Amino acid sequence: MVIISRRLEGLPPYPFAEIDRRVEELKGQGVEIVDFGIGDPDLPTPPHIVEELREQAGRPENHRYPSYQGSRRFREAVATWFRSRFGVELDPDREVLALIGSKEGIAHLPLAFLDPGEVALVPDPGYPVYRTAVILSGGRPVDLPLKVEDGFLPDLDAVEREVWEKARVLFINYPNNPTSAVADLSFFEKAVFYARRYRVVLAHDNAYSEITYDGYRAPSLLEVPGAREVGLEFHSLSKTYNMTGWRLGFAVGGAEIVAALGKVKTNVDSGVFNAIQLAGVAALEGPQDCVEHNRAVYRRRRDELVSALRSLGWEVTPPRATLYVWMRVPEGHTSGSFTRELLDRAGVVVVPGAAYGTRGEGFVRFSLTLPDEELKKGVHRLREAFS
Numbered sequence: 001m002v003i004i005s006r007r008l009e010g011l012p013p014y015p016f017a018e019i020d021r022r023v024e025e026l027k028g029q030g031v032e033i034v035d036f037g038i039g040d041p042d043l044p045t046p047p048h049i050v051e052e053l054r055e056q057a058g059r060p061e062n063h064r065y066p067s068y069q070g071s072r073r074f075r076e077a078v079a080t081w082f083r084s085r086f087g088v089e090l091d092p093d094r095e096v097l098a099l100i101g102s103k104e105g106i107a108h109l110p111l112a113f114l115d116p117g118e119v120a121l122v123p124d125p126g127y128p129v130y131r132t133a134v135i136l137s138g139g140r141p142v143d144l145p146l147k148v149e150d151g152f153l154p155d156l157d158a159v160e161r162e163v164w165e166k167a168r169v170l171f172i173n174y175p176n177n178p179t180s181a182v183a184d185l186s187f188f189e190k191a192v193f194y195a196r197r198y199r200v201v202l203a204h205d206n207a208y209s210e211i212t213y214d215g216y217r218a219p220s221l222l223e224v225p226g227a228r229e230v231g232l233e234f235h236s237l238s239k240t241y242n243m244t245g246w247r248l249g250f251a252v253g254g255a256e257i258v259a260a261l262g263k264v265k266t267n268v269d270s271g272v273f274n275a276i277q278l279a280g281v282a283a284l285e286g287p288q289d290c291v292e293h294n295r296a297v298y299r300r301r302r303d304e305l306v307s308a309l310r311s312l313g314w315e316v317t318p319p320r321a322t323l324y325v326w327m328r329v330p331e332g333h334t335s336g337s338f339t340r341e342l343l344d345r346a347g348v349v350v351v352p353g354a355a356y357g358t359r360g361e362g363f364v365r366f367s368l369t370l371p372d373e374e375l376k377k378g379v380h381r382l383r384e385a386f387s
């Protein structure tokens with residue numbers, strides 16, 4: 001008999017368990033499933049990035065332990081990309097940290113800034129890692145509701161003073177998963193204002209900064225003056241360059257904050273394989289038409305899906321960013337019952353909004369990361385089943 005830690009026991013149950021079971025059951029009956037569930041780019045990593053890995057993997061000097069904070073070469077490439085993309089100067093030695101995917105950095109952040117029982121504010125609905133990482137660190141997550149009437153931005157003015165005073169970390173994420181909402185600089189300014197006032201570490205997850213449409217450009221938190229004194233920002237090569245399997249991301253921000261996260265990491269992992277970092281350099285410094293191509297593909301899929309959903313009488317706003325269409329479920333449904341209905345009547349898998357937190361109830365998330373033919377098949381099935 002094994003005794004599991006209270007921390008682990010305290011994690012919310014795996015939210016997709018029931019849907020997964022039903023999907024397996026239907027597959028067993030020979031039903032072909034169209035999966036709008038997972039957010040994992042179906043397009044391959046651009047060839048020039050793969051080629052760089054192939055070459056660098058063959059070099060013995062890349063086979064040894066990498067630098068904990070990331071190679072100087074990778075950190076410089078990040079700083080250069082950041083300057084050209086956001087107009088923000090970074091010190092590659094003190095303000096940039098390589099990550100084994102941004103999830104890794106997000107998951108380790110609470111260990112650097114939360115003592116047992118201390119509070120982190122987490123968006124609800126939100127990427128589940130913020131909450132679970134806080135719980136695993138022994139901290140206490142407090143929900144920041146994201147409401148449709150506020151454009152899915154948390155109302156920071158409404159957070160009570162006592163909550164601010166207890167808070168040590170605030171997680172935000174725009175462009176947002178799962179709601180696909182975007183934020184402008186004035187929202188980040190407000191977040192920085194509160195973070196400075198209450199000495200809260202402001203952690204911005206910018207994993208979707210490059211997945212934007214219709215001329216929208218996502219800002220960086222670090223464009224706000226003074227942001228780096230209280231904040232850091234997580235970036236990922238996963239979605240931008242179709243590199244989810246490679247595990248490469250980075251954190252940028254104030255030197256003290258980056259150093260604290262780095263200190264956790266030196267005690268837990270030993271950095272990113274050098275060959276992968278060099279492939280990341282090729283991604284950041286190489287031609288960016290692959291990113292433009294991704295955007296064009298997702299935009300086309302978005303338009304096709306949104307027009308189909310609307311033709312069925314469902315209420316949906318086309319997202320200006322991210323890989324997701326966040327849709328309110330029809331009257332009389334919960335997110336769970338509607339997910340089940342899509343599955344049973346059309347063989348279509350979506351994620352019930354409630355999987356991302358209690359405020360996700362009443363919504364479902366469609367992902368755009370399935371091949372065009374699959375998406376067409378899914379759209380066709382929806383029209384057949386629900387027209």
Ligand SMILES: *Cc1c(COP(=O)(O)O)cnc(C)c1O
Binds near residue numbers: 238
């Ligand atoms: C996909 C995703 C990430 C993580 O990506 P990595 O592959 O770990 O870099 C981080 N945040 C959000 C909101 C995501 O959707």
